[in-house]
Amino acid sequence: MSLPSKKDVPSKRQISELASITDAARRKAYLTRHRELFSTQTVTQLSEAVVERVRVDRQQALALAQAAIAIARRTRSREALARGFRAQANALYALGQNRQALRFHKQAARGFERAGNSLELGRTLSTSLQPLILLGEYDRALRAVERAREIFARLGERRRLARLDLNTGNIFHRQDRFTEALACYERAYEQLVRDSDKEGIAVALSNMAVTLISLNDFPRALETYDRARAFCEQNDMPLLRSQADYNIAYLHYLRGEYTKAIQMLHAAREECRATGDTYHLALCHLDLSEIYLELNLSAEAGEMAHEGALQFQKLGMGYEEAKARTNEAIAFGQQGKALLALGLFRQARARFVREKNLVWPWLIDLYQALLLFNEGRFFEARKLCAGAIRFFESSILPGKAILGHLLLARLALRTGDVKAAREECQLVRKRLATLEAPVLQFQAQFLLGQIEEAAGEPESAYRAYRGACDELETLRSSLRAEELKIAFMKNKLEVYERLVELCLGEEGRPQSAEEALGYMELAKSRSLTELLLQRGYALPAAESKRSDLVRRMQELREELNWYYHRIELEQLSPETPSQARIESLEKQAKEREQEFLRALRDASSSQPELGAFQASARISIDEIRASLPPDTDLLEYFATGDRLVAAVVTREALDIVPVTLVSRVVQELKLLRLQLSKFRLGPAYLESFREAILEATKAHLRKLYEELLAPLRGRIRGRHLLVVPHGVLHYVPFHALFDGQQYLIDAQTVSYVPSASIHALCQSRASTPAHSSLVLGVPDSRAPHILDEVQAVAGILPSAELFVGVEATEKLLRERGECSRIIHIATHGRFRQDNPLFSGIRLGDSYLNLYDLYQMRLTADLVTLSGCATGMNVVAAGDELLGLIRGLLSAGARCLLLSLWDVHDLSTAELMRAFYLRLQEGEEKARALQQAMLELRQEYPHPYYWAPFMLVGKVSAGGSTAD
Numbered sequence: 001m002s003l004p005s006k007k008d009v010p011s012k013r014q015i016s017e018l019a020s021i022t023d024a025a026r027r028k029a030y031l032t033r034h035r036e037l038f039s040t041q042t043v044t045q046l047s048e049a050v051v052e053r054v055r056v057d058r059q060q061a062l063a064l065a066q067a068a069i070a071i072a073r074r075t076r077s078r079e080a081l082a083r084g085f086r087a088q089a090n091a092l093y094a095l096g097q098n099r100q101a102l103r104f105h106k107q108a109a110r111g112f113e114r115a116g117n118s119l120e121l122g123r124t125l126s127t128s129l130q131p132l133i134l135l136g137e138y139d140r141a142l143r144a145v146e147r148a149r150e151i152f153a154r155l156g157e158r159r160r161l162a163r164l165d166l167n168t169g170n171i172f173h174r175q176d177r178f179t180e181a182l183a184c185y186e187r188a189y190e191q192l193v194r195d196s197d198k199e200g201i202a203v204a205l206s207n208m209a210v211t212l213i214s215l216n217d218f219p220r221a222l223e224t225y226d227r228a229r230a231f232c233e234q235n236d237m238p239l240l241r242s243q244a245d246y247n248i249a250y251l252h253y254l255r256g257e258y259t260k261a262i263q264m265l266h267a268a269r270e271e272c273r274a275t276g277d278t279y280h281l282a283l284c285h286l287d288l289s290e291i292y293l294e295l296n297l298s299a300e301a302g303e304m305a306h307e308g309a310l311q312f313q314k315l316g317m318g319y320e321e322a323k324a325r326t327n328e329a330i331a332f333g334q335q336g337k338a339l340l341a342l343g344l345f346r347q348a349r350a351r352f353v354r355e356k357n358l359v360w361p362w363l364i365d366l367y368q369a370l371l372l373f374n375e376g377r378f379f380e381a382r383k384l385c386a387g388a389i390r391f392f393e394s395s396i397l398p399g400k401a402i403l404g405h406l407l408l409a410r411l412a413l414r415t416g417d418v419k420a421a422r423e424e425c426q427l428v429r430k431r432l433a434t435l436e437a438p439v440l441q442f443q444a445q446f447l448l449g450q451i452e453e454a455a456g457e458p459e460s461a462y463r464a465y466r467g468a469c470d471e472l473e474t475l476r477s478s479l480r481a482e483e484l485k486i487a488f489m490k491n492k493l494e495v496y497e498r499l500v501e502l503c504l505g506e507e508g509r510p511q512s513a514e515e516a517l518g519y520m521e522l523a524k525s526r527s528l529t530e531l532l533l534q535r536g537y538a539l540p541a542a543e544s545k546r547s548d549l550v551r552r553m554q555e556l557r558e559e560l561n562w563y564y565h566r567i568e569l570e571q572l573s574p575e576t577p578s579q580a581r582i583e584s585l586e587k588q589a590k591e592r593e594q595e596f597l598r599a600l601r602d603a604s605s606s607q608p609e610l611g612a613f614q615a616s617a618r619i620s621i622d623e624i625r626a627s628l629p630p631d632t633d634l635l636e637y638f639a640t641g642d643r644l645v646a647a648v649v650t651r652e653a654l655d656i657v658p659v660t661l662v663s664r665v666v667q668e669l670k671l672l673r674l675q676l677s678k679f680r681l682g683p684a685y686l687e688s689f690r691e692a693i694l695e696a697t698k699a700h701l702r703k704l705y706e707e708l709l710a711p712l713r714g715r716i717r718g719r720h721l722l723v724v725p726h727g728v729l730h731y732v733p734f735h736a737l738f739d740g741q742q743y744l745i746d747a748q749t750v751s752y753v754p755s756a757s758i759h760a761l762c763q764s765r766a767s768t769p770a771h772s773s774l775v776l777g778v779p780d781s782r783a784p785h786i787l788d789e790v791q792a793v794a795g796i797l798p799s800a801e802l803f804v805g806v807e808a809t810e811k812l813l814r815e816r817g818e819c820s821r822i823i824h825i826a827t828h829g830r831f832r833q834d835n836p837l838f839s840g841i842r843l844g845d846s847y848l849n850l851y852d853l854y855q856m857r858l859t860a861d862l863v864t865l866s867g868c869a870t871g872m873n874v875v876a877a878g879d880e881l882l883g884l885i886r887g888l889l890s891a892g893a894r895c896l897l898l899s900l901w902d903v904h905d906l907s908t909a910e911l912m913r914a915f916y917l918r919l920q921e922g923e924e925k926a927r928a929l930q931q932a933m934l935e936l937r938q939e940y941p942h943p944y945y946w947a948p949f950m951l952v953g954k955v956s957a958g959g960s961t962a963d
Contacts, residue, residue, distance in 0.1 A: 010042050015049050018067040019060035027067055031074075043072045043080040047087040054094040057315060062091040079120070082111025086124050089131075095319060098131035099358070105131070122151035122160065129167040141171050159200070162191035166203060173211060182211045198235045202228060253291050258475075261291055282311035282320065289327040293334065294439065296491060302331035319360075322351040326364055333371045341371055362391040366404055373407060373414075382411050402428050402440055409447055413454060421451045442471035446495050453498070462502045468495045469522075476526075496523035497640040504645065504656060513656050514621050517647050517756075520638040521619070524726065524755040528886055529619070556596040560838075561846045563589035593838055596851075619757035625651050627760035629956045633716050636724035636756055637708075644726075646708075648715045649756065655715055660707040666728055668707065672700040673731075676901055679944050694942050698738050701943065705737040709744070720749045720926055720955070724756055733900055735933075736947035745933055745947075749926035751955040754885070762954040765894050767821075768859045773797035774820040776808035778827040778842050782905075786826045789866065789909035793824050796916040808844040810852065817858045824912070829867035829899070831883070839883050841867055853887025861954075862925065863888055864897040866912055885952055895925060895953040907945040911936050926955045 010018070014034065021027045031037060046068040054061040069084035089104035105128035112121040125148040132141035145168050152160045169184030185208045192200035205228035212221035231237075249264030265284050272281035285308030292301035309324035329344035345368050352360040366388040372381040385407050392401035409424035428444045449464035472492055496519045503516035567585045628634055634649040639662050647656045675697040679686065686693070708729070709716075721744070723734045735750035736743055744750060753759040775797065777790030787804065794802035803812060808827075817823055825841060832839045840849035865884060888896050897915075914932035919925065929951055936946040 010037055010045060015046065015064065018046070019049075019053060019057070019064050021067070022059065022063050024066075027063075027070060031067070031070060038071055038074045040072075040075055040077050040080040043068045043075065043077075043083050046071070047083045050087040050091055054091060058091065058094045059318075061094060062088070065091045078111050079115040079117055082108045082115065082117075082120065082124070085111060086120075086127065090127065093131045098135050101131045102128060102135070118151050119155060119157070122148045122155075122157070125151075126160070126164050126167060129171065133171055138171055142168075145171070158191055159195045159197055162188040162195065162197070163200060165191075166200070166207065169207060169211070173207075178211050178215050182208060182215070185211060198231075198237065202232050202235075202237055205231060249287070253287065258291055258295060262288065265291075278311060278315060282308050282315065282324075285311065286320065286324050286327065289324065289331070293327060293330050296334065298331045298334035301334075302328050305331060318351055318354070322348040322360065325351070326360070326367065330367060333367075333374070338371060338375050342368065345371075359391075362388045363400060366392075366400060366407070369404075369407055373411060378411055378415060382408070385411070402431055402437070402444075405431075406440070406443055406447060409451070413447070413451055418451060418455050422448075422455070425451055438471055438475050442468050442475065442492070445471060446492075449495070449498060453502075458502055458505065462499070465495055465499050465502065469499060469519075473522075493523050496520070500638060500645070501640050501643075513647070513654050516656055517621055517636070517649070517654060520636060520647065521624075521755055521757050523638070524724070525758060528754055528889065529757045529761065553596060553599045556592050556599065557846075557852075559592050560589060560596070563592065564847045619760045621654075624756045624760050625649065625654075627763040628722070629720065629763075631718045632720045632722055633718035634722045634724065634756055634759070635712070635716065637726040637729050639727050644708075646712060648712060650718065657711060657715070659711050662727065665704065665707055665732070668700055668703045669728060669732060672697065672704065673901075675700060676944055679904070680902070690942075697943060701733075701736055701738040701743075702740055704732060705739050705744070708732070708734070709737055710739075716748075718748070720751070722759060722955075723750060723752050724754070724759070725752065731900065733943065733947050733950070735950065736943045743943075743947075745930055749930045749955075751926050751951040751953075753952060754889075758889070759953075762889070762894055763956075765892075765954060767861050767894070768819075770819050770821045770859075772799040772801065772820050773822040773824070774813070774816045775800050775802045776813065776823075776825045776827070776843070777802070777804045778808055778844055779804070780828075783826075783828065785905040785909045786866075789826050789912055790824070792909065792913045793826075793916055796913070796920055797822055797824070798920070803844075806844040810843050810846045810848055813843070813848070814856055817856065817860065820858075820860055822862045822864075823858065823860045823893075824864045824866065824916075826866040826908075826912075829865060829884070841865060841884070850884065850887040853884065853891050856891045858888065858891040858893045860893050862895045862897065863893040864912070865899070866897075866908055867899065867903065889953065893953065895951060895955060897925075897929070897949055897951055899948045900950060901944075901948050903948045904940075904945050907936060907940050908948075910939075911946065911949065924956055925951055 014037065017030065018027070021030055046064050050061045050065050050068070053064060065084065065087035068087050069081065072080040072084040085104045085108035089101045089108060092098075092101035092104065105124060109121055109124045109128070112118075112124055125144045128144055129141050132138070132144065145164060148164055149161065151157075152164060165184045165188035169181040169188065172178070172181035172184060185204050189201065189204035189208065192204055205224055209221050209225035209228055212224060215221075249261045249268055253261035265288050269281060269284040269288075272278070272284060285304045289301045289304035289308060292298070292304060305324045305327035309321050309328065312318075312321035312324055325344055325348040329341045329348065332338075332341035332344065345364050349361050349364045352364070365384040369381045369384040369388065372378075372384070385404050389401055389404035389408070392404060405424050405428045409421045409428065412418075412421035412424060425444060425448045428440075429448070432441055432444060445464050445468035449461045449468060452458075452461035452464055472495060499519045500516045503512045503519065563585055567582060567589065624634075628649070628651050630651075632650070634647075636647040636649065637659070638645050638647070642662050644659045644662050644665065645656055646659045647654065675693055678689075678693055721734070725732065725734075734752075735745040738744075753762065773794075775790050775794040777786050779786035790802060790804060794800040801816065803809075808825075813823075813825075825843075828842045830840055830842070830847070838849050838851075840847045840852070842848075865888075885896060885898065911932050914935050915928050918928035918931050923931065929949065933946045940946055
């Protein structure tokens with residue numbers, strides 16, 4: 001076999017073999033066997049291969065650079081050795097080892113200078129700029145720029161001068177000298193266009209767009225960004241296009257524009273998949289995990305971080321893998337899994353140390369300090385935090401140093417050292433004055449409020465909390481998808497609580513009660529309010545690039561319906577149900593539910609209209625008062641910690657008073673629900689203990705009355721009471737509360753609403769011109785009286801259409817519901833505490849859940865769901881109700897009649913018959929329900945039978961004609 005010719009050396013196989021050798025002794029042995037590789041040509045080719053390999057496997061790139069140096073030393077060529085040093089510098093820079101990279105850049109520059117190769121010296125100086133920038137050595141970087149500029153100008157290298165301007169712009173950008181950075185990018189762009197340097201043009205446009213965003217010139221930024229993308233499209237540069245998308249997305253995230261960042265990262269992720277850019281694909285997962293962490297979506301963050309870590313592991317990128325593992329650890333910490341989090345932190349830190357990374361070990365110490373603080377391990381937290389601060393004070397990461405000082409302030413406050421806490425917080429605020437970091441601004445303002453409150457300075461605390469509130473509203477307004485808003489507010493609602501407390505404590509402040517009510521409303525069902533303002537949302541149609549995703553969601557809905565039906569058949573089996581089979585079906589159903597939720601999140605991320613509404617669209621207190629019907633009292637509860645207050649609002653007055661402790665209500669409600677649960681124990685048990693159960697239930701209802709309503713005696717005078725619950729109070733049947741002599745419903749009509757703002761919106765909705773009614777019923781062996789109920793209701797309502805069993809389909813509801821004045825559905829409800837999106841009701845062909853209701857338009861004046869627990873909700877952050885109430889109101893329904901617990905089949909049929917008869921006789925809804933309850937109580941004295949239903953939404957009390 002003949003030896004390869006010089007022009008074939010090294011071969012692709014040899015380059016791959018050298019890339020896999022990381023041990024110096026093995027490399028020496030390999031080169032001894034392949035002496036044909038000892039040439040300056042090999043060094044040049046290996047150096048060029050480093051540039052390509054660094055995007056795929058950085059360790060292999062480093063191995064190739066080391067091989068180039070070893071060969072260059074044997075050739076005794078000063079210039080070849082300089083090329084090897086530069087290749088080594090490039091590989092080390094890619095690995096995040098910037099100081100080591102600079103050492104080799106310096107050796108390379110010296111070698112080229114001694115060899116008299118000015119061009120390569122200039123190139124080396126230019127490539128050394130990025131590690132200098134990352135290390136914050138801007139003066140050295142600018143000196144290198146000037147020297148390289150002199151060389152390129154002397155040699156007439158106009159294109160390299162333009163490329164140098166790009167790097168110079170990056171220096172200015174890192175120093176927040178955005179105007180100077182933009183001038184550099186624009187000058188580079190003009191020359192690169194003349195030279196037809198397509199890659200340089202794309203980079204220049206992308207950098208210009210980033211800088212214009214930093215200058216808050218969004219119109220020009222978007223126009224430039226569009227030019228950059230179009231240029232990449234026209235010149236078939238998908239990698240640069242997706243990389244530009246990725247970079248812009250991350251910048252939006254840093255500015256607190258979470259929705260925009262998520263949208264762009266999802267789009268960039270799809271582009272990376274299409275182009276095979278596995279590196280940026282993994283980066284998208286890493287950055288999505290970081291955003292989800294900030295939004296308190298810890299499960300999603302952990303999922304994204306884990307997926308990114310696996311991708312980086314395949315790429316052999318230990319540095320990025322460790323970053324992903326760090327985010328996964330933070331996600332575990334958010335979920336309260338401290339031991340798992342600390343274990344992952346240790347693994348990630350050890351990996352960074354092995355990578356000889358100087359920054360991330362300290363960053364992980366800071367993250368661990370935050371976790372230990374939350375666990376109450378203050379001494380360990382302070383020790384780690386202090387060490388991290390010492391490092392970051394001298395680094396180029398001021399935001400991390402600020403985070404450390406914030407933690408020290410919290411530690412000082414928690415341990416009673418108010419003076420030290422204030423000093424740390426003031427230092428933080430001073431440094432934030434020069435940074436655009438809205439999340440840190442919110443944290444600093446809120447913490448200052450806590451410090452001033454602890455110091456006995458309520459006015460200063462109030463001003464700080466107001467500042468925190470403004471920052472929070474700005475951040476929240478940038479979110480569009482409602483799940484992001486709800487999750488983001490999870491750990492930030494205390495600012496509203498503190499403002500309410502301070503307003504109520506400031507008797508001298510004019511209109512303090514109105515201000516307190518305003519803050520109460522800011523903390524209640526905001527996302528639902530915004531859904532109503534824009535009439536809900538719908539998912540995109542199956543357009544070209546999203547058709548696969550939308551189609552998969554449709555398939556998952558069909559599969560879920562099949563599983564739900566199979567589970568129901570197993571549960572209703574005349575034989576003993578197979579628990580193992582039921583559990584297996586439920587497990588498979590939950591797997592598909594999770595896949596559906598992931599697909600829903602991906603689909604909605606690209607829809608700016610999904611839940612999009614800015615903070616300016618608030619309902620004023622005056623509008624709320626004006627929306628109250630005559631002779632109506634609005635009773636709005638609000639919890640500040642364990643303290644419960646209530647606002648009594650009428651058209652003329654507003655009064656806010658302390659009521660009780662939330663913990664006391666929770667205990668009594670728990671005992672009440674225990675009594676209601678006894679109705680599942682069968683007729684024999686109920687017959688034996690009928691009186692005892694009634695008396696025990698009345699005792700708990702009386703205790704709840706004393707806690708929630710007795711403190712308000714004399715303040716509630718209207719004939720109709722509109723209740724706005726808060727937190728656990730959403731599960732309290734206020735209309736059934738007992739004062740020892742009578743139930744509340746005996747004296748007043750009662751209805752409910754998630755917030756006063758939502759009531760105002762419901763009141764503003766005009767009645768539908770339709771006169772027809774739609775009645776659906778799905779009876780089975782568990783509820784045979786459903787058939788009697790729907791037949792009776794259809795006989796009472798005007799122009800009623802009745803559909804029973806398999807005819808009562810989702811398609812029918814979607815088509816007829818939009819033109820029906822009253823919709824009555826009698827069926828089984830299914831409340832999912834674990835996953836409220838999938839709470840739903842049984843129709844003839846499917847299960848209707850919250851997601852399905854989001855896609856409907858139901859403009860009915862009244863929608864009744866006559867089934868078990870149809871009014872139950874998971875109460876999420878910000879008092880957001882996740883259940884059928886949310887779906888029906890967002891679909892456009894004006895008023896709802898729903899149940900708070902599992903209902904009795906026969907008594908429910910009688911209640912509905914009585915309710916609709918009175919409605920048709922001219923009574924308004926609340927009065928009709930009151931009279932139906934009183935009538936049913938004559939036969940069924942226990943509230944379990946007559947009190948499960950509540951009215952939600954538009955209920956005009958005091959009228960003499962039907963709504």
